[in-house]
Amino acid sequence: MKNLLLAMSGGTDSSVSAILLRKQAYNIQGLTFKMWETELKACDEKEKGCCDAESLLEARELARKLDFPHEIIDIRNEFEHYVIQDFVNEYMNGKTPNPCVVCNTHIKWGILIDEMKKRGCTYYATGHYARIRQENGRFILMKGADTKKDQSYFLWTLTQEQLKHTIFPLGELTKDKVREIAKENGFERIAEKRESQEICFVRDNNYRNFLNTYVKDIEKKIKPGNFVDTEGKVLGQHKGYPYYTIGQRKGLNIALGKPAYVLSIDVQKNEIVLGDYNLLERKSVRLKNTNWIKFPEPPENLKIEAKIRYNSPAVPGNIRKEKQTYYLELNQPVYAVTAGQSCVIYDGDDVIGGGIIAE
Numbered sequence: 001m002k003n004l005l006l007a008m009s010g011g012t013d014s015s016v017s018a019i020l021l022r023k024q025a026y027n028i029q030g031l032t033f034k035m036w037e038t039e040l041k042a043c044d045e046k047e048k049g050c051c052d053a054e055s056l057l058e059a060r061e062l063a064r065k066l067d068f069p070h071e072i073i074d075i076r077n078e079f080e081h082y083v084i085q086d087f088v089n090e091y092m093n094g095k096t097p098n099p100c101v102v103c104n105t106h107i108k109w110g111i112l113i114d115e116m117k118k119r120g121c122t123y124y125a126t127g128h129y130a131r132i133r134q135e136n137g138r139f140i141l142m143k144g145a146d147t148k149k150d151q152s153y154f155l156w157t158l159t160q161e162q163l164k165h166t167i168f169p170l171g172e173l174t175k176d177k178v179r180e181i182a183k184e185n186g187f188e189r190i191a192e193k194r195e196s197q198e199i200c201f202v203r204d205n206n207y208r209n210f211l212n213t214y215v216k217d218i219e220k221k222i223k224p225g226n227f228v229d230t231e232g233k234v235l236g237q238h239k240g241y242p243y244y245t246i247g248q249r250k251g252l253n254i255a256l257g258k259p260a261y262v263l264s265i266d267v268q269k270n271e272i273v274l275g276d277y278n279l280l281e282r283k284s285v286r287l288k289n290t291n292w293i294k295f296p297e298p299p300e301n302l303k304i305e306a307k308i309r310y311n312s313p314a315v316p317g318n319i320r321k322e323k324q325t326y327y328l329e330l331n332q333p334v335y336a337v338t339a340g341q342s343c344v345i346y347d348g349d350d351v352i353g354g355g356i357i358a359e
Contacts, residue, residue, distance in 0.1 A: 004123040004167070005116040007108060008032045008063070008070065010055030013127030015062050015190045016178045017169040021125060022066050029119055030063040030070035031112065032056055035079040036201040062190070075111060082106035084201060084214070091211060091242040092221070094265040095340030095359075098154075099199055105157040113162060124165050130155055131171035131349075132163055139163035141293050141351040146174040153310045156344045156354030157291050208243045225270030227254055230263070230279065238272050241265050247280055247336025261336075281333040283317075285343055287326045287355030294352045298326075298345075305346045308334050308357065314346055326355060 004026040008014045021028055034056060056072055063070030083103050090097035108126060116124045129144030130152045139160055144150040158166070170178055182191035202210045212218055222240035229235055236254040238244060244252075248262040252274070260274040285308065292298060298319045305314035306328050317330035328343065337357060344354040 002123060003027045003119075003121040004029070004125055005112065005119055005121040006030050007112055007124070007126045008059040009127070009196070010057070010059035010062075011127070011196055012178060012182060012190055012193045013129075013170055014059070015127075015187065016181050017125055017127045018062060018066055018068075019181060019185050019187070020169045021167075022068065026123070026125075028063075028066075028068040029121060030059065030068060031115055032059045032070065032072045033079070033107070033112075034072055034074045035076060035083075035107070058190075062187070073115075075107065078111060079103075079107060082110075087207075088211065088215060090340045091207065092215070094241050094267040096245045096338045097340050098342050099201075100154045101157060101342050104154055109158055109162045109166075113165070116165065122165065123167050125167040125169060127170055128155065128168050129170055129173075129175075130168050132166060132168060138294065142171075143346070143349045143351070144168075144170070145172045149175050152351050153307060153342065153344045156293070156342060156351055158293065159291070160293075163293070211242055223270065225272070227252070227274050228271050230273060230275050235260075235274060241267060241270060241272060244272055246338040277335070280335045280337075282335075282337045283330045283333050285328040285330070285334075285337055286358045287328065287343055288358040290326050290353060290355035292353035294347060294350050298352055302347070302352070304328075304352060306330065307344050307346070308337055309341055319345065319352075 004021060006014070006018055006021060006028050008018065008030045009032065018028065018030065060070050060072065083099050083106065086102050087097045087099045113124060128151045129146055129149040131142040131144060133140050133142060141152055141155055141158060141163060143152045179191045182188075198205060199207070215221065222242055224237050224239055225241065227235040227238050235256060244262050244265060246262055246264070249259055252260060254260065254274070259277065261277050261280055263273045263275045263279050265272055285306070302319055303316065304319060305316050307314050312334070315330050315332055315334055317328055320327045320329050328345070339357055339359045341357050342354055343357050345352040
């Protein structure tokens with residue numbers, strides 16, 4: 001029998017993954033992480049996410065009903081070290097982080113892969129909407145069949161060794177079908193669960209409030225500064241550079257007689273440059289910390305499509321390497337390219353790889 005470690009959040013997707021894997025005769029061991037605040041009193045029904053106490057207990061109850069062992073382990077220290085500190089540090093350095101990518105890298109395919117090995121399992125499964133296939137001796141990450149739910153963007157850091165052991169039971173399914181499977185197997189409550197929120201540890205989805213609460217003496221570290229135009233002319237005052245992101249228009253609290261957008265953030269000068277939307281346009285993107293999946297290294301003149309953020313459309317172009325640095329040269333402009341965000345590169349449904357957008 002094939003031994004498998006299943007990451008269980010208590011949500012619909014990981015629960016249906018358990019149902020499907022049980023029918024495929026895997027010898028499942030369920031594992032749920034206690035990563036962040038888990039007190040029920042700390043969140044109302046609207047705010048409950050993947051790591052609240054009720055979800056932890058629901059994961060355990062599902063494992064009991066499907067008759068496989070389940071364990072909850074406390075990794076709050078590791079989660080804070082890898083994910084939350086990175087999240088805070090990036091904003092405090094004038095960048096915009098992507099905590100889901102960091103969590104996948106260090107937690108879900110870091111600590112959990114280690115737990116898989118400790119428990120003598122060969123495979124590791126999650127409820128992500130993505131697919132994996134083998135070709136030319138490589139494991140290739142693909143988009144999920146459900147284009148609306150595809151989560152391949154958040155998985156670009158996975159290595160060949162990690163992909164070798166990974167199974168995505170939901171990769172060929174739509175979200176509607178996943179809910180239907182839960183109902184068919186008698187799990188009505190699981191089928192009707194809400195989607196988890198975007199950032200699990202930011203309860204109100206307002207990162208500014210989170211920074212104010214989390215960062216000790218933030219008012220001493222972050223001071224108001226100047227909004228300036230592209231010529232350096234002072235336009236007004238901002239509340240502190242971590243509270244703004246590239247491309248932001250709303251919440252600037254400044255009247256210029258026309259729409260203004262955040263073009264850049266100068267941490268050293270404590271200045272935020274504002275300007276017209278067209279000034280956010282770029283056709284070249286420099287990457288750092290790249291990881292290649294489909295190829296050991298992308299071939300020259302490879303035609304690609306790139307996404308500079310999860311919800312942005314893919315834009316065609318090609319990859320250029322200069323010394324040891326990779327650049328994307330795009331066929332059409334993209335807007336609000338933001339340092340710290342992930343840029344993921346595709347060949348059709350295949351993930352070629354990705355990198356962090358550099359300044």
